[in-house]
Amino acid sequence: MSGYSPSEAATRSGFSLDTLRYYEKIGLLSDIGRTSGGRRVFTDDDLGWLVLFRCLRDTGMPIAEMCRYAELARAGEHTAGERHALLRRHAERVEEQMRLLQRQYDHLREKIRFYEGSG
Amino acid sequence: MSGYSPSEAATRSGFSLDTLRYYEKIGLLSDIGRTSGGRRVFTDDDLGWLVLFRCLRDTGMPIAEMCRYAELARAGEHTAGERHALLRRHAERVEEQMRLLQRQYDHLREKIRFYEGSG
């Protein structure tokens, strides 16, 4: 509860200060609160968004698509279906990505075994 | 056995023609044969390297590190230990990457379930 300073938000989200500012600049984050002196104050809700963005970035979603998702969410409850579909499509891509990664990891292990066999 | 044209090599490796030329330019590929007219001819051995590069790139190895590996291989059999270690270190990073991807994929699925629960 209450608010978090930029550096707290950075620590908790795993994004750098510059990245947080960048995300606000491009409209991925919006309506981040300010103190009277102009400093950012992140809410628990903002932190929740950052956790989601961390998840989406780590799974390879382009920033443009995260912006799209955030826009839809801001537009209201009636976009829930579209948001759902967007996440499902992304999940499918992630599954493909995981299969590829596993396959190539297996190749890599085989290559490593080759070194061990002839060492 | 026999040789492959650039476009054949591209198709078989999944790299673009420009990428093949780029890899040769930076020294990742070396000693690619030429016809009398100056056109590239890829051997089965070259194709084998490309398969390895595909594996390493797909698992996130930076090009600089692939260059290092290729250099070691060119230097001779006495670098086998170092090449082995390099691949093992990479495999560990890939394992970490897979764990993260799985974790974030689980988060994503949970988020998707949330949409299905309240839909």
Add this chain to the structure above:
DNA sequence: TTTCAACCTGGAGCGCGCTCCAGGTCAAGA
């Protein structure tokens, strides 16, 4: 009151991995 680390803005710069382009050459088929 002074200090100083954390913060602000706008905008330039960067590292990576290609990708594209201009202007020319080569070679196989009609």
Add this chain to the structure above:
DNA sequence: TCTTGACCTGGAGCGCGCTCCAGGTTGAAA
């Protein structure tokens, strides 16, 4: 012989996602 598409080289350009910088402000602790 002519055409045409695949290929050549050197070098510029690009898209992404930050990252850094200059120059200034804020605010809590000493």
